[in-house]
């Protein structure tokens with residue numbers, strides 16, 4: 001198994017221009033170390049996807065690809081060992097009873113992928129978010145939120161038709177998460193995709209359980225981000241009311 005198989009897929013595909021193809025190829029070469037390749041291979045063997053088509057996002061900690069599976073499009077998120085911020089990552093894993101320790105950076109990055117998978121599993125029946133399909137080492141495969149290989153736009157980039165309703169939906173999702181003892185911990189207009197007029201929450205690797213020592217601090221920050229975003233849009237939304245609605249009686 002070598003990078004050429006995946007690179008070949010990207011080359012042949014309907015990427016619009018030569019420039020785009022060259023770009024995807026470059027990203028792949030930087031992402032596909034031996035471990036990632038083996039994980040991709042393993043996941044294709046298991047039938048989670050057949051091919052990768054294009055690069056969707058190139059964050060510092062993860063690259064996201066659009067892939068095609070037997071049952072539709074998938075998002076393939078590859079966590080990067082070289083460029084991740086370990087100090088910050090470890091603070092979200094320490095204190096989480098679901099995970100043991102780690103001996104090196106690679107193991108911590110693998111835990112990170114597993115954490116996003118587990119968090120998505122925990123909430124995917126209750127809120128709108130990508131359905132997790134599988135993971136192996138530092139690679140996570142999940143449902144693709146978007147059309148024809150293009151990811152749905154981030155909430156920060158769209159003109160919402162009914163911001164008040166949208167805001168209330170996100171508050172109800174925060175409550176649903178809280179009810180299963182999960183705090184997203186990186187919730188903001190950057191991690192909500194607007195898909196067919198509905199909010200979909202993504203990027204759950206930072207999600208922690210309420211046992212975590214910083215759970216209340218992170219919950220307050222999540223609520224603050226959402227309240228801040230919608231207040232700027234002219235929605236009347238009060239932090240204390242939202243806090244109460246998310247946490248009351250749980």
Ligand SMILES: Nc1ncnc2c1ncn2[C@@H]1O[C@H](COP(=O)(O)OP(=O)(O)O)[C@@H](O)[C@H]1O
Pocket residue numbers: 056057058059060061062064075130142143144145146151152154190191202203204
């Ligand atoms: N399931 C998905 N479906 C479609 N696009 C996705 C999906 N997950 C992530 N993306 C795209 O990749 C970008 C980065 O993903 P995210 O999980 O937020 O990682 P990070 O912010 O850590 O780089 C998102 O803003 C979105 O454009």
Ligand SMILES: [Mg+2]
Pocket residue numbers: 190191203
């Ligand atoms: Mg993100």
